[in-house]
Every structure is written in structure tokens, then in C-alpha cells.
Amino acid sequence: MLRLLATEQQAGRLQLHPVLVLSTAEGLPPAERDRLERVFGAAVREVYGCTESGYAAYGCAQGWLHLLEDWVIVEPVDAGHNPVPPGTVSHTVLMTNLANRVQPIIRYDVGDRVLVRPDPCPCGDPAPAIRVQGRASDVLTFPAAGGRGVVTVPPLALATVVDRTPGVELFQIVQTAPTSLSVRLRPDPGADPDRIGAAVEEGIAALLANLGLAHVTVDPAPDPPEQTTGGKYRTVIPLPPAPPSS
Numbered sequence: 001m002l003r004l005l006a007t008e009q010q011a012g013r014l015q016l017h018p019v020l021v022l023s024t025a026e027g028l029p030p031a032e033r034d035r036l037e038r039v040f041g042a043a044v045r046e047v048y049g050c051t052e053s054g055y056a057a058y059g060c061a062q063g064w065l066h067l068l069e070d071w072v073i074v075e076p077v078d079a080g081h082n083p084v085p086p087g088t089v090s091h092t093v094l095m096t097n098l099a100n101r102v103q104p105i106i107r108y109d110v111g112d113r114v115l116v117r118p119d120p121c122p123c124g125d126p127a128p129a130i131r132v133q134g135r136a137s138d139v140l141t142f143p144a145a146g147g148r149g150v151v152t153v154p155p156l157a158l159a160t161v162v163d164r165t166p167g168v169e170l171f172q173i174v175q176t177a178p179t180s181l182s183v184r185l186r187p188d189p190g191a192d193p194d195r196i197g198a199a200v201e202e203g204i205a206a207l208l209a210n211l212g213l214a215h216v217t218v219d220p221a222p223d224p225p226e227q228t229t230g231g232k233y234r235t236v237i238p239l240p241p242a243p244p245s246s
């Protein structure tokens with residue numbers, strides 16, 4: 001959304017003068033960050049979090065994310081959920097929300113790979129500084145309806161739709177062709193797989209239609225979600241880039 005607004009501003013169709021631009025959920029490539037700063041004439045910072053934690057960390061001028069330690073506990077861990085030391089990229093991260101007393105979230109496995117800075121951040125902020133990996137690569141890209149340009153969909157948007165559907169234990173959305181998605185589902189024990197599958201596909205189709213992507217098809221996959229060789233379940237798997245044409 002931010003990148004779309006920047007493009008509109010660049011084209012002269014928007015006249016926004018923000019003091020600060022905050023980017024959530026999706027990692028910004030450095031070139032995009034530079035473009036946003038240039039186009040909006042404002043500092044661009046990132047915030048990090050998930051639905052379960054709310055904001056967990058905020059970006060500093062050095063490009064690190066500093067933890068909100070009175071709000072969340074963030075534990076970078078290996079595949080066996082053992083702590084990994086600072087300076088090591090974790091397998092996943094366990095998030096505990098200290099502020100939500102209505103629905104306790106304790107050591108929730110977020111699935112992000114994070115690295116905790118082993119030394120003090122040069123920005124002077126004493127809060128632990130982290131970097132998050134492994135999200136930006138899962139952004140889906142579709143050809144736009146008129147055949148001109150592309151539309152990108154962040155993995156979080158799709159995952160949120162499925163997370164809201166009751167009865168889903170595990171899911172994986174796979175882009176099988178430029179305009180085709182296939183949904184692998186593992187329903188909760190005792191849940192009706194056909195009913196849940198239909199609800200999930202309907203939710204995804206509605207989201208896509210909202211984004212002008214009604215031409216993208218959503219079908220059930222015959223196979224269950226697959227693990228990577230590292231034992232991780234990716235919730236969204238984009239189409240691999242096409243080999244360069246000769």
C-alpha cells in the first residue's frame with residue numbers, strides 16, 4: 001500500500017507531506033526505502049509485529065528494529081525451541097504479549113527468522129535490536145487484470161484471511177501459475193474438510209477481488225501442507241521466477 005501511494009505521489013496524483021512514514025509487516029528493500037524517503041520527503045521507519053503481539057519493535061535510523069520490552073517478550077529459538085545466542089539467525093521466534101490480559105498469548109510461534117544484534121546499536125537506543133528475515137520473499141505477484149503491470153499481495157493479507165477461518169490447523173497457499181493459487185489445508189481433528197476448504201477459498205477469492213484480482217483462480221490442493229527441508233511450514237509460496245527467455 002505504501003509503495004502504491006509513493007508511485008501515485010511520484011506521478012503527481014497525490015500531494016502528501018507526512019512527517020514520518022511507517023511501514024508495517026513487509027520488509028522494505030533498501031532501494032524502496034530510499035525511494036519512499038525521496039518521494040515523501042520524510043523519514044521512513046519500519047515497525048515489526050504480528051496480529052498476536054501488536055507492535056513488538058520499532059525501526060531506528062540505523063535500520064535495526066528495537067524491541068518494546070515492556071509490551072512483548074521475543075525469544076529467538078532454534079527448531080527445537082531452544083534459545084539461540086545474539087548474532088545467530090533463529091529458526092523462528094516465540095512471542096509473548098505482556099499487555100493483552102483478555103486473550104493471553106504466551107510463547108506463540110510466529111515463524112519469522114530473526115537476528116538479535118550482539119553489540120549496542122550505534123543509534124544509542126539501549127533496547128535489544130533485531131533484524132527480521134524471510135518475509136519479503138513471500139510476497140505474491142500477479143499480472144494485473146488488463147494485462148498491464150502487476151499487483152503484489154503481501155503474505156500477511158492472505159494469512160489473515162485463513163487465520164480467521166475456524167477449523168484450520170495448518171495451511172499453505174501455493175502460487176502454481178501466474179494467475180492460479182492452490183490451497184493446502186490440514187483441518188482441525190473432527191472438522192469438516194470440505195466446508196473449511198470452501199470457506200477458505202471463498203475468503204481468499206473475496207480478498208483478491210477487492211484487489212482487482214478476480215481473474216486469479218483459487219483451488220483446493222489434493223496434498224497437505226509441505227515442510228521445507230529445514231522443517232518449516234511456509235504459509236505462502238510464490239511462483240518461482242521464470243528462467244530468462246532466450
Ligand SMILES: [Zn+2]
Pocket residue numbers: 060061062063064066121122123124125129
Ligand atoms: Zn538502533
